[in-house]
Amino acid sequence: MHANWPSGKAKKDQSMKDVESIINVISELRSFKNELNVSPGSFIDISINKIAKKNKTLMTNNEIILKKLGRINNFFDHDQQKPSATLVISGDIFKIYFDENVDLNLIKENLLKRQNKYQEEMDKISQRLSNKGFTDRAPKNIVEQEKTNYSNLKDDIKKISLTIESL
């Protein structure tokens, strides 16, 4: 195998930023489905009514790619009169309409259950951390780990609250 090491310089221009934006939208849509426990293969409809004009043009120009990789059936210019979830991507508000088979109430219920479970875990950690015997005697790294777990759970609960609000 004989080859020169790659060479060259590339300047970042708007076209590359556009590709990155498209990738970001698709990634966020996939993560959102995963968060809601919706099948990744299911198709959705999207309303782009409330997104910036510049980004609306970008979406329209790349409609084929977004529809294929983001598994989107329809783009709507106006909000629809049916149950939806709200997703914020880089400051733009997207309204997502799931397949009729997706039960948003069940998703909400599951998220609430998960939130309660995290809250219970958080309370236990909080009790341990307020116990002076534990904080004085336990190895420092264990105490630190407990503090990290506490803040992670707090972040998770906040995220779940935002998702529930969006439904």
Added chain:
Amino acid sequence: MSKSKGNVIDPLDLIEKYSADALRFTLLSMASPGTDVKLSEDRVKGYRNFLNKLWNANNFLITNECDFNKTDRIPKTTLNINKWIYSELIQTKDKIEKNLKDYRFDEAAKNAYQFAWHSYCDWYIELSKTILFSDDEKSKKEVKEVSAYIFKQILVILHPFIPFVTEKIWLKNKFDKSDKNFPNACELAIR
């Protein structure tokens, strides 16, 4: 690993099962300075999957009749996805060069892995499918040339880390015939 605990992993077994390249890439990626390598079979398995991914990406290019003959220099890029992947390649190349200079072989291996798997296979190939399966012949031609060019560069940057599989794919695609930049052994002897 401890002999008395009996949890020793024999590298020869791993090579037999997952290939020398998979083990080599695993050890390189995990060997951060100042830390012990916590080797597990699952890690080697993961990097074996990476080699499969490369192999499959090459098969995808062959199936879609991508042009391996025009890979000496970057073809003219007009499509956004082609400009983007080229810029990603140059950024990755710069990062790898810096990490190799700093003896951070683990980071350099990770940079190459990230680019090959995530930027190229996960995104570029997926994005390019919409063009490859369309009727736009001009764009199709550009994608076929750029995808082959970038894949050749991936083989070059990965060759120090996984020499066997990259060599195999390189020879399969007959890349040596198209590369006129590097002088061959006979030319060097004459000089």
